[in-house]
Amino acid sequence: MPENNIVLEKEFEKRLIQQEKIEPRDWMPEKYRNQLIRLISQHAHSEIIGMLPEGNWITRAPSLRRKIALLAKVQDEAGHGLYLYCAAETLGTTREEMFDQLHEGKAKYSSIFNYPTLTWADIGMIGWLVDGAAIINQTTMARCSYGPYSRSLLRICKEENFHKIQGMEIVGVLCSGTKEQREMAQESFNRWWWPTLMMFGPHDSNSPNSGELLKWKIKMKSNDELRQRFIDITVEQAKVFGLEIPDPNLNYNQKTGKWDTGEINWEEFYNVINGNGLCNKERLGARKNAHFGNSWVRDAATTYENKKNNLKAA
Numbered sequence: 001m002p003e004n005n006i007v008l009e010k011e012f013e014k015r016l017i018q019q020e021k022i023e024p025r026d027w028m029p030e031k032y033r034n035q036l037i038r039l040i041s042q043h044a045h046s047e048i049i050g051m052l053p054e055g056n057w058i059t060r061a062p063s064l065r066r067k068i069a070l071l072a073k074v075q076d077e078a079g080h081g082l083y084l085y086c087a088a089e090t091l092g093t094t095r096e097e098m099f100d101q102l103h104e105g106k107a108k109y110s111s112i113f114n115y116p117t118l119t120w121a122d123i124g125m126i127g128w129l130v131d132g133a134a135i136i137n138q139t140t141m142a143r144c145s146y147g148p149y150s151r152s153l154l155r156i157c158k159e160e161n162f163h164k165i166q167g168m169e170i171v172g173v174l175c176s177g178t179k180e181q182r183e184m185a186q187e188s189f190n191r192w193w194w195p196t197l198m199m200f201g202p203h204d205s206n207s208p209n210s211g212e213l214l215k216w217k218i219k220m221k222s223n224d225e226l227r228q229r230f231i232d233i234t235v236e237q238a239k240v241f242g243l244e245i246p247d248p249n250l251n252y253n254q255k256t257g258k259w260d261t262g263e264i265n266w267e268e269f270y271n272v273i274n275g276n277g278l279c280n281k282e283r284l285g286a287r288k289n290a291h292f293g294n295s296w297v298r299d300a301a302t303t304y305e306n307k308k309n310n311l312k313a314a
């Protein structure tokens, strides 16, 4: 490493210790920049692919009130995607590069969105569990070292809280409803519990990126720490709903004061993140259709913008 970079890196690390935010024009190690681009763009992709499973129920929501709330939620996710793509762009990548990587299957998005939404109860579970898991992950990462990501997460988390409450209300109504409704909620919970635990990523011992991310204060807590926090909160909430956790090995550990669970099916996790989950092909296909099928909208918008700029320049 050139001597100048060693000095800059020392200075950079000092700023991290002092909990200063790193801003786009500040010097940063190339690896820090690349890790951020990878993580933020994957997060952005998760937001927009995440619109698809819930979008599937907009036309079938059971009441106008539910439909309005679901429409607003799905629209919020598009907004989250936009904040995050903008945050990633501050690091020197472009929207086109990020989309290309997604469409070519080179960039990942959250494993959870490769599962189908089969019943209305799934919409409640996504709000309660998936947004609940995202909140735990993102409220800690909102304190991260990179200014634009940190600020976009603060805003996103405020909206995610509404999403979670929306989901919990749906689950609460089903769980205090008829026998059929309670069974529908339990069946859905059985399908979403384990994939939600997988959202936090592999165990710390198998997480190749965690070392660098924690060192640079991009991640503030490890995958396992966040997963455990989610489990401890959610087990208690499930009790209130009268739902049974689909894990015969779930056990309250008196020593640690935390809930121990059975082992996650990591083979399923790696299958999903390598493109072979239940809905990977469908999700990517829908995403590409939306992008390429609607390219005329982008063309029209940029032609108008270019014309305006040309007129100004003339």
Ligand code: BYC
Pocket: 038, 039, 042, 043, 044, 046, 047, 048, 049, 050, 051, 077, 108, 109, 110, 111, 112, 126, 130, 131, 134, 137, 198, 199, 200, 201, 202, 206, 207, 208, 209, 210, 213, 223, 273
């Ligand atoms: N799914 O070294 P590791 C939402 C990959 S959306 C897919 O531990 P890292 C919402 C990982 O990328 C919320 N891939 O990775 C939206 C890495 O592969 P590469 C989404 C996963 O980065 C709509 C490899 O496995 N939230 O709330 O240290 C509707 C090794 O893992 C997953 C975020 O994106 C996974 N679950 O940690 C409703 C939060 N887990 O890239 C709701 C930001 C791991 O080396 N992201 N991989 O090829 C993060 O916090 C971290 O990226 C992760 C993974 C904890 C997910």
